[in-house]
Amino acid sequence: GAVVSQHPSRVICKSGTSVKIECRSLDFQATTMFWYRQFPKQSLMLMATSNEGSKATYEQGVEKDKFLINHASLTLSTLTVTSAHPEDSSFYICSAREGLAGGLNTGELFFGEGSRLTVL
């Protein structure tokens, strides 16, 4: 199946700094990417939907100024956690959906391996 790569897989940062996480679709073009957050022993919670070339759509309760999402190309979306605090420590996972002509998609979502953020 298609491959989605996330980088870094682990990151530790000091409180108040910003951290960028990259999500790349390696062998397909992803017109839509999704960013999830997962706390220990919990389910995946959708944070935002990232569409190439346009602004991301954030879920209710997710601060768009804190979690900056950029989807500048068909193979790359980035999530920047700004002014990170310990409560932002979590497992962040992206997924990508292959885009087809006419705005249709294959349906299947391909997930990255996740990025574990620890804020000290």
Added chain:
Amino acid sequence: GENVEQHPSTLSVQEGDSAVIKCTYSDSASNYFPWYKQELGKGPQLIIDIRSNVGEKKDQRIAVTLNKTAKHFSLHITETQPEDSAVYFCAASKSLGAAGNKLTFGGGTRVLVKP
């Protein structure tokens, strides 16, 4: 919006036995139901999915059933092996063919297969 409930939250089975996980959804417009397996420290991996135009789908030891009337779907793993131990998530979404539609996940089931 869509709400997906998943049960049980934990499941312990003896190697070789079957495991069944059940999910219910609230939005009758949902028409795509994937199941994901997540191992510790990794992202979810799709193991099987079903669409609303079929009632059952099987892939080797894994099968999924869908009851649209009752709005529930189930994952069945037969002849379980220790490597099946993981967290399993069900999910639901609608309008599969349209761009940008999103999945709603169940709470997850931690499966432990005891050798």
